[in-house]
Amino acid sequence: MAAPSVMSGVPLASGKGDLFEAFIRVLPFRFMPGWMQLTALGAIAAIVVTAWSIRRKRRSAAGKAAG
Known part of the structure; x- marks a missing residue:
């Protein structure tokens, strides 16, 4: 989940950003x-x-x- 903004408390990343981050974590990229x-x-x-x-x-x- 995206970290909230310090000023407004609103998440900075969209759902697509979270999806992309999850995609990268699942793939073997983290071992490279x-x-x-x-x-x-x-x-x-x-x-x-x-x-x-x-x-x-x-x-x-x-x-x-x-x-």
Whole structure:
């Protein structure tokens, strides 16, 4: 769970942040050295962004072709 803010008592992280933190704890990343964790997370992020970009580009092209 996210730590509350000192000023307002409102949690600073969203539910997605908590979910991401739990995801990282479950994976074997915690046993890797820090530089390897960052490299692996960067590679995963690059794959996700690339897949999203390709999907968006295809939907845009399909939309243009349809109308």
